[in-house]
Amino acid sequence: MTADARDTSSRTPEAQATRDIYLPPERKKVSEGGVPHVIAKNFSIYYGEFEAVKKVNVDILSKYVTAIIGPSGCGKSTFLRSINRMNDLIPSCHTTGGLLFDGEDIYGKFTDEVLLRKKIGMVFQKPNPFPKSIFENIAYGPKLHGIQDKKALAEIVERSLRKAALWDEVSDRLDKNALGLSGGQQQRLCVARTLAVEPEILLLDEPTSALDPKATAKIEDLIQELRGSYTIMIVTHNMQQASRVSDFTMFFYEGVLVEHAPTAQLFTNPKDRMTEDYITGRFS
Ligand SMILES: Nc1ncnc2c1ncn2[C@@H]1O[C@H](COP(=O)(O)OP(=O)(O)OP(=O)(O)O)[C@@H](O)[C@H]1O
Numbered sequence: 001m002t003a004d005a006r007d008t009s010s011r012t013p014e015a016q017a018t019r020d021i022y023l024p025p026e027r028k029k030v031s032e033g034g035v036p037h038v039i040a041k042n043f044s045i046y047y048g049e050f051e052a053v054k055k056v057n058v059d060i061l062s063k064y065v066t067a068i069i070g071p072s073g074c075g076k077s078t079f080l081r082s083i084n085r086m087n088d089l090i091p092s093c094h095t096t097g098g099l100l101f102d103g104e105d106i107y108g109k110f111t112d113e114v115l116l117r118k119k120i121g122m123v124f125q126k127p128n129p130f131p132k133s134i135f136e137n138i139a140y141g142p143k144l145h146g147i148q149d150k151k152a153l154a155e156i157v158e159r160s161l162r163k164a165a166l167w168d169e170v171s172d173r174l175d176k177n178a179l180g181l182s183g184g185q186q187q188r189l190c191v192a193r194t195l196a197v198e199p200e201i202l203l204l205d206e207p208t209s210a211l212d213p214k215a216t217a218k219i220e221d222l223i224q225e226l227r228g229s230y231t232i233m234i235v236t237h238n239m240q241q242a243s244r245v246s247d248f249t250m251f252f253y254e255g256v257l258v259e260h261a262p263t264a265q266l267f268t269n270p271k272d273r274m275t276e277d278y279i280t281g282r283f284s
Pocket residue numbers: 047052070071072073074075076077078079090092
């Protein structure tokens with residue numbers, strides 16, 4: 001980053017006004033302390049020769065919500081997917097540097113990917129329930145991990161659906177096909193399915209981009225409910241959403257992590273000129 005790019009002294013009144021829109025509520029004040037859950041050290045992600053994420057250094061704090069923002073193609077999803085090794089499914093993809101989860105190397109030789117994805121669950125842009133009953137969607141993961149007892153499974157299904165704020169809407173039709181639910185309900189079902197295997201981290205990749213405003217609001221409320229119990233990372237194109245739901249925000253540009261700061265600070269007093277230009281809509 002050049003010295004010029006870091007200079008934010010020439011903020012225009014328009015930029016100031018735009019920033020004020022994003023002023024997050026009081027409750028999002030976060031303390032400086034915290035336990036790092038995921039640590040990236042000079043972490044790069046390549047597709048073949050192309051370095052899509054460039055030497056990222058960051059501590060993601062436990063039990064907080066971190067939003068990842070930036071223009072299309074800047075590496076947000078690539079970075080998110082690297083945290084539970086979803087990128088492994090792409091043959092040309094490889095990484096350099098370090099990425100640690102609870103101090104353990106995510107890309108270490110002995111890392112068990114199935115266990116990793118149990119602890120670090122993911123919800124995608126489009127709701128993707130299995131074409132099975134609501135009950136079976138939630139029970140699938142716990143069964144895969146060895147739980148067969150019917151009573152135990154029923155408890156997990158109820159607990160997960162309650163945590164995902166869906167129980168009251170579906171408790172009388174658990175045997176019905178999940179594909180019959182609305183898009184918003186399907187997405188909360190996907191959150192419940194992820195919670196059923198008791199993860200520590202939830203990765204949300206644009207979880208509301210396929211939803212209407214009402215369903216979006218329910219997912220945002222849900223994130224607030226889960227905040228404090230899980231470490232949550234959310235990729236979003238919607239800056240108001242980032243400011244509403246997150247404690248910390250990471251701004252990426254062309255694969256570089258330009259700024260990572262408490263959300264209130266990043267949206268009101270960004271340190272980097274590039275961040276300022278992005279959040280004030282000078283480029284998208
Ligand atoms: N499977 C792939 N093979 C090769 N290049 C890829 C692949 N997936 C992504 N890329 C490239 O890596 C870069 C980062 O892509 P990524 O999808 O992570 O960006 P993004 O910020 O999430 O974008 P968007 O907001 O549009 O989803 C882009 O240049 C993209 O073209």
